[in-house]
Amino acid sequence: MTGADLIDRLAGLAPGSPLALIRDRKPVTRQHAQASYRALFEPDEPGDVTLQERFAVATFVAGLHVQDEIAAFYAAGLARTEPPDAFVTALSAEIDGGRTIGPYGAYPKGPLSVEDVPGPVWHVTHHAALGARLTAALQHVHLLVFHPRDASPAALQTLLDAGWSNTDIVTLSQLVAFLAFQIRAVAGLRTLAGRVP
Amino acid sequence: MNVITHPDNHEPVAFTLALLDWLPWLEPPAEAALTERQRASLVDAARSKSAYFRLLARDPGILEARTRTDKDIFYNTSSGLPRAERELAAAATSRHNGCIYCASVHARHAITYSKRGDDVKHLLDAGVGADLGERWNAIVAASVALAATPIGFGTEHVTRLRAAGLDDGDIVDVINGAAFFNWANRLMLSLGEPARAAG
Numbered sequence: 001m002t003g004a005d006l007i008d009r010l011a012g013l014a015p016g017s018p019l020a021l022i023r024d025r026k027p028v029t030r031q032h033a034q035a036s037y038r039a040l041f042e043p044d045e046p047g048d049v050t051l052q053e054r055f056a057v058a059t060f061v062a063g064l065h066v067q068d069e070i071a072a073f074y075a076a077g078l079a080r081t082e083p084p085d086a087f088v089t090a091l092s093a094e095i096d097g098g099r100t101i102g103p104y105g106a107y108p109k110g111p112l113s114v115e116d117v118p119g120p121v122w123h124v125t126h127h128a129a130l131g132a133r134l135t136a137a138l139q140h141v142h143l144l145v146f147h148p149r150d151a152s153p154a155a156l157q158t159l160l161d162a163g164w165s166n167t168d169i170v171t172l173s174q175l176v177a178f179l180a181f182q183i184r185a186v187a188g189l190r191t192l193a194g195r196v197p
Numbered sequence: 198m199n200v201i202t203h204p205d206n207h208e209p210v211a212f213t214l215a216l217l218d219w220l221p222w223l224e225p226p227a228e229a230a231l232t233e234r235q236r237a238s239l240v241d242a243a244r245s246k247s248a249y250f251r252l253l254a255r256d257p258g259i260l261e262a263r264t265r266t267d268k269d270i271f272y273n274t275s276s277g278l279p280r281a282e283r284e285l286a287a288a289a290t291s292r293h294n295g296c297i298y299c300a301s302v303h304a305r306h307a308i309t310y311s312k313r314g315d316d317v318k319h320l321l322d323a324g325v326g327a328d329l330g331e332r333w334n335a336i337v338a339a340s341v342a343l344a345a346t347p348i349g350f351g352t353e354h355v356t357r358l359r360a361a362g363l364d365d366g367d368i369v370d371v372i373n374g375a376a377f378f379n380w381a382n383r384l385m386l387s388l389g390e391p392a393r394a395a396g
Contacts (some may be wrong), residue, residue: 022366025276028269029373032262039258047256066347102346103294110210115295115324144383145346149295151387153200153222160198166223167255173387174259181380187348188372192355192365 005034007182010070011189019193033185036178040171041077049171052081053134056091057141057172061179063095064145070183071095090126094138098122102146119147136162137172144176206392209297212321214305217298221389225251232257240264252388263380270373278363278370281310282336286371288317289337290378293325293344298391299382335361339368340375 004015007030013020023030041054055078062071078088104119122142124135136159143155159169200222209217225248226235236245238257241264244250253260271283284307291299304321308314319327325341328334335357342349350372358368 019365019369022369025366026269026273028273029266032265032269035262036259036266039256039262043258045258064346103344105295107295108208108210112211144387148383148386153202155387156200156222160200166198169223170253170255170388171259173384174253174256174263177380177383178259178263180383181376184343184348184350184376184379185373188343188350188376189369191350191352192368192372194352 005030006037007033007185007189010073010182010186011193012195013189013193017193019189023189033182037182040175040178047167047171048165049168049175050081052078052083053137054175055081056083056087056134057137057175058179059091060095060098060138060141061145061176062183063092064098064142065183065187066099067183067187070186084129086129090129093126094124094130097125098138098142100146103148105147105149107149121150122146133163137164140172141176144173145180203390203392206390209391209393212292212297212300212304214301214308214318214321216305216394217301218392218394219247219249219298219385219389220392221248221252223252223388225249226254227251237261238264240268249385249389253384267377267381270370270377276366278367278374279310281307281313282333282367283370283374284310285317285320285333285336286340286374287378287381288320289325289340290344290375291382292320293341294379294382294386296378296382296386299378299385301391303378332361332363335363336371339371340378343372343375344379 008020055074058074059071059078062074100120104117106116107113122139124130124138127135140155140159143150156169164172201224203220206220228245231245231254235254235257238254238261239245239250240261274280284303287303288300288307291303300321304317307317316329316333320329325337329337339350339354339358342354355368358371
């Protein structure tokens with residue numbers, strides 16, 4: 001037995017339960033999914049992306065996926081960074097305002113244009129409480145969550161202009177992309193275990 | 198700081214089985230400038246030739262964990278779903294999210310392991326509604342439902358996968374393969390653009 005990790009915990013899989021035993025057959029997957037979480041949320045060197053930014057992004061991503069238990073887990077991590085109440089309230093309002101249905105977006109002009117799906121380009125409203133740097137990040141996060149095929153150099157330039165370095169942008173992108181994986185792994189396992197998601 | 202643009206690149210405008218290049222929008226470290234930690238994070242030394250992996254090596258901790266997760270989900274066939282169908286889940290997810298580069302790589306892998314070139318090409322050409330036979334249709338439908346935000350994967354997908362002959366170990370592999378490509382697609386789509394291979 002490899003023991004419960006965060007995916008088991010969030011999916012509600014007890015050690016020794018049938019799906020936990022199936023996951024135990026692939027200990028390397030289990031170990032490195034957990035190591036991925038730790039690399040992003042318990043990093044050896046946080047660099048210039050603060051833990052508060054990391055947990056705020058994660059709370060936002062889980063909230064946009066309407067995954068209440070996962071969002072609560074990351075919101076608890078955010079609370080440990082002692083954000084001002086106004087920050088938490090603003091983030092919660094942005095989650096409610098940002099929810100939509102994905103994936104949407106446009107393809108490069110050509111034969112795939114018939115598959116273009118329209119959808120909103122979302123803008124943060126609570127700039128003052130969240131700050132310019134996180135405002136820019138959350139707008140990019142919304143793009144990555146719901147319409148990644150609309151990504152562009154201009155979107156990254158907006159992040160650079162808001163003070164995100166090249167390395168910070170890689171970390172931010174990994175955060176959102178990892179969460180897109182983790183949330184789906186958890187939701188899929190929960191459904192397979194017969195739990196209503 | 199500024200992004201890198203590629204005004205002379207003619208991006209592929211359709212899904213393709215062809216070998217593609219990928220051009221970064223942010224400066225990757227030069228190969229010679231990679232630190233020991235960054236080199237270790239690539240896992241395969243040959244990946245130092247790839248602008249994509251060198252760019253991700255800016256944050257080596259998550260790159261290394263991501264790479265080892267990726268390899269085990271797809272290459273560890275000691276139990277569970279055949280490799281071909283893990284690649285199918287990756288290709289279908291990429292087709293649905295719109296990652297032309299990722300879809301090309303994993304469609305080629307799906308063909309290599311399944312020998313079903315016509316079906317895989319049909320998936321790329323017609324999209325995730327293509328009829329590929331019930332077992333593959335069930336895997337594609339599950340992958341598409343899992344890619345939706347909010348997630349659309351439900352008990353009806355599990356029931357359909359079981360009816361198509363997958364046991365719970367196989368279904369966990371569908372979930373992991375499809376979920377992982379929601380990670381990969383977002384990096385590939387948002388940090389650079391595909392290009393036709395030189396030569």
